[in-house]
Amino acid sequence: MKTFINEISNIISEKFEQCGYDKEYGKAIVSNRPDLCEFQCNGALAAAKKYKKAPRAIATEVVEALNSNEVFEKLTIEGPGFININIANDFLNKYINYMYSDKKCGCEETSNPKKIVVDYGGANVAKPLHVGHLRSAIIGESIKRIAKFLGNEVIGDVHLGDWGLQMGMVISELKRRQPGLTYFDSNFKGEYPKESPITIDELEEMYPYASKLAKSDEKAMEEAKEATVELQNGRPGYMALWKHILNISVADLKKNYGELNVNFELWKGESDANNYIPDMVDYLKKNNYAHTSQGALVVDVAREDDKSPVPPFLVLKSDGAALYGTTDLATIVQRVQDYSPDEIIYLADKRQSMHFEQLFRAAKMTKIAGEDLKLQFVGFGTMNGKDGKPFKTREGGVMRLQDLISIIKSAVKTKLDESKTIKEDEVEEVCRKVGLSALKYADLSNQPTKDYVFDIDRFASFEGSTGPYILYTVVRIKSILAKVAKADDDKILSPYSDTERKLMLQLVKFSEMVELSYNNKLPNKICEYIYDLSNAFNKFYANNKIVTEEDLQKQASWINLLNLTQKVLTTSLDLLGLETCERM
Structure with a gap:
């Protein structure tokens, strides 16, 4: 089954076509005015230009064609031609039950799986990990997990700096x-x-x-x-x-x-690419891809349509020494020979964007990377202190990652000690999981390219868009399920209340959010999704007495809905590299 939004779009697109308009105008989106409707279609406005017809007239034709369809509870036309849409309970319920019975909660694996190498470590041998290594590690790990979840073969490579x-x-x-x-x-x-x-x-x-x-x-x-x-x-x-x-x-x-719950399939480094450099240099020279400029060997990568200068890619210095870029290009040679990937994704500080632009152009122009090999750079911003500058220790040095993890775990332990709900022998493990959720969610919830401010009090809070809040929601669901008997019926019934319906409407967005996150390499979209889902669940929980519900059919449906919510939240957290707890 397709994503929920695509199912709606397909139905609307068919009606656009039946009315004599192009199917592309039938795309549905989540409403930006949830107080007015759940979904909307703005295609009539775009179609008006092509068909030289009033958008409201086009919208009226399409809505009349859709009115006989049982998928929609309510269709209205607003403004110049916006089609506002509310979904019928039966259609919503059908999709919810499909998610409940599906092992991946409605997320389809790709029909065209790719072999992908994700280069996301960047640690240097002989140096401890510091806060500068955090974003590459956790954003890269999440992108790798999402790609695997969608059915791709993914290889994570730490790419150590071990030869300089x-x-x-x-x-x-x-x-x-x-x-x-x-x-x-x-x-x-x-x-x-x-x-x-x-x-x-x-x-x-x-x-x-x-x-x-x-x-x-x-x-x-x-x-x-x-x-x-x-x-x-x-x-x-x-x-x-x-x-x-x-x-x-x-x-x-x-x-x-x-x-950090970050694991690499490959522990290769710059040294592994070193043996490929001599043959690569010979290849570049023999095929006239590289030439000598001021004694150095370079590949010209500038294009006529460049709006700003792109310097030549430096292969060897004038003394014949290899550089960082030389190793990177040789690493592409190695990966092509060893793995034949369809795509290589690099995670690094966004300030390295010019280096990767030069590298990718050099790889393509020299045919080291074939036409079908996609090379992608995901640049990220810095984690800053409250002064707006890159986060450092009190002494002004770069903080070790180990020390940062200790700080956040200590902050979480203080909050857990206040709650006094954790057994003494469980405190350390719970602090580890909750502390890492605080640190990693705070990072991943930001768009990768954006800088953000390290705020330990906000990150460790059990309220708001934080890792501990999401984990606490999962713990709450587990606690409820532990108090009720397993449902006899495997069905989820149509919603009994507005809060239950809103929870279902959040759940059905899951596959769309996973695909969106992967296609745009934005794990923050999953963070936004599970925060909204947690809020929807907690409102549903506050308005319904699940444990004491006397209507056993209703209670059984709610138990199944809770199981689905827990599964979606847990799966999403795993895609972010976060672990759940039994108690908090």
């Missing part, structure tokens, strides 16, 4: 501290130790120290650059040391990403 200057900085710093290690002996021929000479805590202290030193000490910077070149040229000791650093970093990253 930061590795040279760490290696050269370790050499200054422990010069006697076998990794630094160029004459050593034996096997290198299996255990890493440094721990993750030492590594996280070492990198910022080495980075600061290299910026202020020319000699230290030269040593870091030299170590980077030797590593990338395959010096055995440095390669062994790099593997140690990679292993302990990835283990720590997996733990931290896991805390």
Whole structure:
């Protein structure tokens, strides 16, 4: 079955066509005046221009044709030709029962599944995750989950920064501290130790120290650059040391990403693309896609219709060194060869939009990416402090993601302690789930491109459009269902009240919202939807005594409606990467 709104549109479109007008004018939308009607069709106004006829006359013809259809409870024409629509209970009820019996609550899997790679990690080896990594991780995870839910084959790749200057900085710093290690002996021929000479805590202290030193000490910077070149040229000791650093970093990253309920299918990095660079460069040269400009190898990606300059894509610097972009282009080569994807989606700070524009153009112009391969960049804004600037610690530094999670969990624990409804042995797990719902929902409820302000009191509130409010609604439904017997009948009856009807009208929007969220890469649409759905449920709950209802047929219908509401909310939360609780 199609989405509820498409079912309505199809019926109206048929009548437009029967009346001699193009079917495209029959599109229905949710009313922007719910006080007047539930849905509306504005096609008569657009058709008037083409058919040179008064829009109200067109609307009148269509409404007369629709009046015999039992799908509609009420049809009126307002203003110059708006068709206002209210749906009949029987039609609404039929769709609700279809959702109730369907494993995906009415969401159809795509008839043309795609293989999609989502590049959404961007973490750097040797560095702890900080707040700047939050948005990429959780927006990317949600987009990946939604795409999978709709039947696509989706591969999430963390794409680690594991091959750049930061590795040279760490290696050269370790050499200054422990010069006697076998990794630094160029004459050593034996096997290198299996255990890493440094721990993750030492590594996280070492990198910022080495980075600061290299910026202020020319000699230290030269040593870091030299170590980077030797590593990338395959010096055995440095390669062994790099593997140690990679292993302990990835283990720590997996733990931290896991805390966010973010999981990657691939843990590849820039180093994995390195082997593809020489052949790629030869290919670009042989086919005259790249040329030398001021000693550097570039691909011209500017177009005649560009409204502002688009610089050439830099493949190699004048000294022959590869760059960030070189690795990105080689990664496309690798992904095409290994996975033959239909689409690659990149998540990164929106300030990198020019880089991705150059990258995508270079990939297409050089035929590294075929015509059918879709390359898409989803840029996101920053999480800011109340001063409007990117969120930092009190000392002015970039906050570690682990510390941010601890802050939000602590705020939630304070609120849960006040309620005194959680058993002592459940507090930690409930705080984790509710805390992450507060943090992640606050981020995901914003349009990705928008900046937003970190407000811990608002995020952790159990009221308003927040993660804890949505989770509490699910807990409330579970609590009600635990107090009533399972319904004997598997049917949901026509609504008995206005609040029940409004709840049903929210439920039937589910598949439309999922599709809209995926097509536009906007998880915030699902956040908006479940907030409205939670409000509709809570109004229904406040006006109906479900547990004590004496009419068993009515109560059974309500139990089934609650089960459907819970399933839709839980499914939606899972698409956002959020977990539910049994108690709050």
